[in-house]
Amino acid sequence: MTVDNDEDAFKSFYNHYFVRLLRYSYSLTRSREVAEEITNDVFMHCWQKRTSLRQIKNPEVYLFVVARNKAIDYRRKQSVIREIVLPEEDTIQIAIDSNPEQQLISAEMIRKMENTIQQLPPKCKTIYLLIKQHGMKYKEVAAILNLSVKTVENQLSIALKRLTTAINFTLEKEDIHK
Numbered sequence: 001m002t003v004d005n006d007e008d009a010f011k012s013f014y015n016h017y018f019v020r021l022l023r024y025s026y027s028l029t030r031s032r033e034v035a036e037e038i039t040n041d042v043f044m045h046c047w048q049k050r051t052s053l054r055q056i057k058n059p060e061v062y063l064f065v066v067a068r069n070k071a072i073d074y075r076r077k078q079s080v081i082r083e084i085v086l087p088e089e090d091t092i093q094i095a096i097d098s099n100p101e102q103q104l105i106s107a108e109m110i111r112k113m114e115n116t117i118q119q120l121p122p123k124c125k126t127i128y129l130l131i132k133q134h135g136m137k138y139k140e141v142a143a144i145l146n147l148s149v150k151t152v153e154n155q156l157s158i159a160l161k162r163l164t165t166a167i168n169f170t171l172e173k174e175d176i177h178k
Helices: 003-029 032-048 059-077 107-118 122-133 138-145 149-176
Strands: none
Touching: 003 032, 003 059, 003 122, 032 059, 059 138, 107 122, 107 149, 122 138, 122 149, 138 149
């Protein structure tokens, strides 16, 4: 394989993963500049090690793990030792099917769901967002966060129970006013 082919393949790889990795890096650092630096460092690392990385079975998980490790290193350098949390100002998009019954869901209910997600414990919220917003598999999230798949399942279950409780509470309040 020629160097040109490697560059073309790498450009495709970069274009495919850049935005997702940037969002993830931002969620870990709360800084766009640092997230961009980390994301570019991850891809630079991959380019420099491209010949030894060919045997990696899941490049997406590899990228997220490297990004997580670089974010942790950044935090250590900043002497901020605390659990990685997602920023409060992140907007969480909740997809709702567009059938008439679901269109009746009020903006208040959506706000309640977003508030509930923001109030989840940090690890629980990170797992929920990686699975539900980024579409990752339990096994991938477990590898990224260095957790067992069972822990990921349990944390997602906690998040879903809290969301269900928030939704039920909101629906009951709306029923009372009718």
